[in-house]
Amino acid sequence: xxxxxxxxxxxxxxxxxxxLTLEVNAGEVHAIMGPNGSGKSTLAxxxxxxxxxxxxxxxATYDGADLLAMAPEIRARKGVFLAFQYPIEIPGVxxxxxxxxxxxxxxxxxxxxxxxxxxFLAAAKDRMKLLGMPAAxxxxxxxxxxxxxxxKRNEIFQxxxxxxxxxxxxxxxxGLDIDALRVVAGGVNALRGPERAMVVITHxxxxxxxIVPDRVHVLSDGRIVESGSKELAHELEKKGYGWVxxxxxxxxxxAGSAPGAAR
Amino acid sequence: xxxxxxxARTAPTLRAQAAARLAELGLPTVKLEEWxxxxxxxxxxxxxxxxxxxxxxxxxxxxxxxxxxxxxxxAVATVDGRLVTPVAAPGLAITALPADDTTSLPDAYGTIxxxxxxxxxxxxxxTARATAGVHVRVADGAAIAAPVVIAHGRGIRSxxxxxxxxxxxxLEVGAGATVTVVEDFRGLTSGxxxxxxxxEVVLAAGATCTLVRLVGERAQGFHVGLAAVRLARDAxxxxxxxxxxxxxxxxxxxxxxxxxxxxxxxxxxxxxxGNQVVDHHTILDHAAARCTSREYYKGxxxxxxxxxxxxxxxxxTDAQKSDSNQRSMNLLLSNDATIDTKPELQIYADDVxxxxxxxxxxxxxxxxxxxxxxxxxxxxxxxxxxxxxxxELVDRVEHDGLRAEIGAWIGERMDRVGTxxx
Numbered sequence: 001x002x003x004x005x006x007x008x009x010x011x012x013x014x015x016x017x018x019x020l021t022l023e024v025n026a027g028e029v030h031a032i033m034g035p036n037g038s039g040k041s042t043l044a045x046x047x048x049x050x051x052x053x054x055x056x057x058x059x060a061t062y063d064g065a066d067l068l069a070m071a072p073e074i075r076a077r078k079g080v081f082l083a084f085q086y087p088i089e090i091p092g093v094x095x096x097x098x099x100x101x102x103x104x105x106x107x108x109x110x111x112x113x114x115x116x117x118x119x120f121l122a123a124a125k126d127r128m129k130l131l132g133m134p135a136a137x138x139x140x141x142x143x144x145x146x147x148x149x150x151x152k153r154n155e156i157f158q159x160x161x162x163x164x165x166x167x168x169x170x171x172x173x174x175g176l177d178i179d180a181l182r183v184v185a186g187g188v189n190a191l192r193g194p195e196r197a198m199v200v201i202t203h204x205x206x207x208x209x210x211i212v213p214d215r216v217h218v219l220s221d222g223r224i225v226e227s228g229s230k231e232l233a234h235e236l237e238k239k240g241y242g243w244v245x246x247x248x249x250x251x252x253x254x255a256g257s258a259p260g261a262a263r
Numbered sequence: 264x265x266x267x268x269x270x271a272r273t274a275p276t277l278r279a280q281a282a283a284r285l286a287e288l289g290l291p292t293v294k295l296e297e298w299x300x301x302x303x304x305x306x307x308x309x310x311x312x313x314x315x316x317x318x319x320x321x322x323x324x325x326x327x328x329x330x331x332x333x334x335x336x337x338a339v340a341t342v343d344g345r346l347v348t349p350v351a352a353p354g355l356a357i358t359a360l361p362a363d364d365t366t367s368l369p370d371a372y373g374t375i376x377x378x379x380x381x382x383x384x385x386x387x388x389x390t391a392r393a394t395a396g397v398h399v400r401v402a403d404g405a406a407i408a409a410p411v412v413i414a415h416g417r418g419i420r421s422x423x424x425x426x427x428x429x430x431x432x433x434l435e436v437g438a439g440a441t442v443t444v445v446e447d448f449r450g451l452t453s454g455x456x457x458x459x460x461x462x463e464v465v466l467a468a469g470a471t472c473t474l475v476r477l478v479g480e481r482a483q484g485f486h487v488g489l490a491a492v493r494l495a496r497d498a499x500x501x502x503x504x505x506x507x508x509x510x511x512x513x514x515x516x517x518x519x520x521x522x523x524x525x526x527x528x529x530x531x532x533x534x535x536x537g538n539q540v541v542d543h544h545t546i547l548d549h550a551a552a553r554c555t556s557r558e559y560y561k562g563x564x565x566x567x568x569x570x571x572x573x574x575x576x577x578x579x580t581d582a583q584k585s586d587s588n589q590r591s592m593n594l595l596l597s598n599d600a601t602i603d604t605k606p607e608l609q610i611y612a613d614d615v616x617x618x619x620x621x622x623x624x625x626x627x628x629x630x631x632x633x634x635x636x637x638x639x640x641x642x643x644x645x646x647x648x649x650x651x652x653x654x655e656l657v658d659r660v661e662h663d664g665l666r667a668e669i670g671a672w673i674g675e676r677m678d679r680v681g682t683x684x685x
Binding site for chain 1: 627628629630632633634635636637638639640641643644647648650651652654655
């Protein structure tokens with residue numbers, strides 16, 4: 001479904017991804033792990049089509065089509081979804097209206113009738129239950145005044161509503177306590193299926209206890225330096241990122257080069 | 264003028280006096296500080312036809328949508344500034360201002376708006392021409408629930424393309440009374456007219472009044488409007504001005520706190536595109552103690568549009584415990600659009616709170632990307648964000664029906680602005 005080959009990406013003239021290759025098939029969940037600054041979020045943003053990232057070499061195809069040539073909204077309509085690490089607050093734009101507009105844009109692309117307000121609300125309430133979200137959040141402006149946990153739930157709720165085929169989850173666990181993590185992971189797991197692929201980007205292994213991946217990749221200095229089964233995540237948890245060859249020296253505590261430093 | 268005897272204050276007399284004074288002062292020029300952002304020459308150099316006198320009754324032109332909205336039980340129309348049909352309801356009287364040479368105009372008429380200033384000689388221009396305008400009176404203690412709507416329109420005559428229309432309104436709200444008045448100028452956008460409107464508002468002690476002004480978007484012609492408000496003690500005034508743009512839209516809003524404990528909230532929303540100009544000048548005159556004023560103006564600017572917000576606040580020596588705050592927020596959506604936003608604070612009392620702030624920004628790239636990453640097209644995403652920016656001031660309209668109507672009107676405008684940016 002997603003095929004990334006030798007992808008090189010620069011941000012402000014500085015190389016961040018330096019030859020990343022990744023193959024993700026329908027039905028698979030891939031975890032991308034790596035220390036801060038390894039290029040994880042850049043990968044997420046490039047896949048979603050954010051401006052400010054210059055692809056200098058390589059390709060990324062989605063169902064055989066050139067993903068990088070598509071505008072962000074086209075990618076979304078074709079089934080690519082990015083769960084943001086930092087969801088954006090948009091005062092004055094109602095969550096309900098926003099999401100219905102988005103869902104109907106996607107439905108149109110799929111040749112489906114647009115949801116009317118009643119059908120939409122029914123579908124929304126159904127999926128909010130899944131994520132334990134209070135219905136009142138629909139009445140608010142997009143993410144405005146939401147707690148960190150509410151924002152992350154809202155991302156997965158949107159994912160459930162948009163029914164994407166390729167889900168990219170960027171540090172979805174960051175800022176979540178263990179209870180919220182369970183709920184969010186439960187929501188993600190409910191969306192796993194043979195037609196859907198997921199790329200789960202995370203710094204820590206703990207998310208992968210709840211969303212168990214088929215493959216784990218270690219990203220370091222813009223390249224995938226190690227790939228393996230879910231056991232690789234446990235290995236990383238034990239040893240930290242320091243053991244991975246070609247690793248740059250960790251520059252802060254959260255990067256955790258010492259064993260056990262990864263929290 | 265207040266010294267004139269009652270018999271001398273007939274319409275013909277005041278009109279003649281104003282015409283004579285106007286001949287001395289002339290219309291404003293760009294050399295005046297008050298007009299330095301907006302050159303009035305485009306207006307003043309045109310030989311406008313006057314709507315007076317009628318040779319035959321004009322065809323009434325008031326758009327049906329604005330003439331009698333379902334949510335208002337008290338709607339009147341003016342044609343070329345003349346009130347069409349009076350209204351009498353419990354606590355409310357809407358009549359034509361007397362135009363004959365024997366009946367005196369109300370005492371307040373011509374005393375609230377600046378009547379003898381070169382900077383505001385458009386007021387003289389209005390006074391010299393206004394005939395049979397609108398007099399709204401709300402009785403002491405009356406609470407008028409549904410908004411009073413004054414829909415200004417023009418007559419259609421053949422062979423009078425460039426016509427000047429001078430709507431005139433005097434609104435007197437009795438002690439403790441409550442009313443919302445909507446002045447709808449959207450009917451005055453049909454052609455190449457020059458609208459020069461004057462609205463005078465007198466609030467007695469404890470009165471509460473909201474004045475909503477809807478200035479139609481126009482492709483040609485000009486709109487100059489001045490609203491002047493005098494608050495007696497503990498009166499509360501709210502202005503909501505919506506101006507989606509035109510070749511020149513100039514709005515002056517003047518509020519005088521004449522008694523203690525007054526409160527004024529001035530909201531304004533404007534848009535400009537192409538070569539449009541919208542120029543807001545406001546003056547909050549704290550002449551009494553313990554008064555509160557809040558200003559919140561928002562502008563959405565595209566094309567080579569030009570917006571002006573000039574917010575003057577005067578805190579006089581005796582106006583202790585004044586509390587004033589002013590905010591001007593502007594969304595610049597093109598490289599060629601410009602905004603002049605200027606606070607003008609003169610503070611002569613020492614125990615006051617006075618704040619002001621202005622922002623000029625673009626659409627938030629992060630928000631735009633977020634919306635697009637959910638499948639919403641770039642144009643629609645921009646329109647959504649512009650709508651959200653503008654919507655804040657629409658949402659503050661208290662009355663449901665009125666808010667819905669303004670929301671639909673402004674929303675449509677914002678959608679076009681959002682698309683235009685692409």
